C-alpha cells in the first residue's frame with residue numbers, strides 16, 4: 001500500500017541527552033577510518049565533470065536522484081551531484097538523458113564528505129533530504145549529526161537544508177550545529193506542496209508532519 005507510511009515511533013521524544021558530548025568528542029578526536037578506493041574514484045569523477053567556477057550543490061543520500069534532477073533543472077547555473085550508496089536506488093526512476101549539470105554517484109558519503117573537505121571543496125547548497133532516522137535511542141551515533149563525519153560535513157559550508165518526518169532528528173541537527181558553530185538554526189514545520197523527493201511525497205500523502213532546517217554556514 002502506498003500512502004500508509006507510519007510516522008516514526010521512538011522512545012526518544014527530545015534531543016539525546018548525550019548529544020552535545022558526542023558532537024564535542026567527534027570535534028576533538030581525529031576520525032581515522034581509511035577512505036575506500038571507490039570513494040576516491042567517485043570523487044575523481046566529480047572533478048572530471050564539475051568546473052570549480054560552477055556553484056556546487058550536493059544532494060546527500062539522494063535515493064533515486066529525483067530531487068537531484070529537480071535541483072539541477074531549477075539551478076541551471078549550478079552543478080548538482082547526487083550521492084547515494086545504493087546502486088539499486090540510483091538506477092531507478094529516471095527517463096531520458098540527465099541534464100549536463102547533474103551527476104549521480106554511487107559511493108559512501110562518510111568517505112565522500114571527507115574527501116571533499118580534505119580538498120577544500122566549498123558547497124553552494126547541501127541537501128540532507130529524509131536521512132535514515134535511526135530512531136532507537138542506542139542508534140544515535142548513526143544519525144549524521146552524531147556521526148564522527150559530521151564536523152567534515154559542516155566544513156563544506158554553503159546553505160545546508162535537512163528535511164525529515166521525525167522532528168527530533170532535525171532538532172538534534174540544530175543542537176549539533178549550535179555546538180560546533182555557535183549558530184542556532186530554527187526548526188520549522190512545513191507543507192510539501194510540490195514534493196522534492198519520493199520519501200517526501202510518501203510521507204505527505206500519508207498525512208505525516210514534515211520538518212526542516214535551513215542554515216547558512218558561511219558566516
Ligand SMILES: C[S@@+](CC[C@H](N)C(=O)[O-])C[C@H]1O[C@@H](n2cnc3c(N)ncnc32)[C@H](O)[C@@H]1O
Nearest residue numbers: 061062063084085086108109129130197198199
Ligand atoms: C530514507 S532514504 C531517502 C532518499 C531520498 N533522499 C528521498 O528523500 O527520497 C535515505 C538514503 O540515504 C542513503 N544512505 C544512507 N547512508 C548512506 C551512506 N553512508 N552513503 C551514501 N548514501 C547513504 C540510502 O541509500 C538511502 O537512499
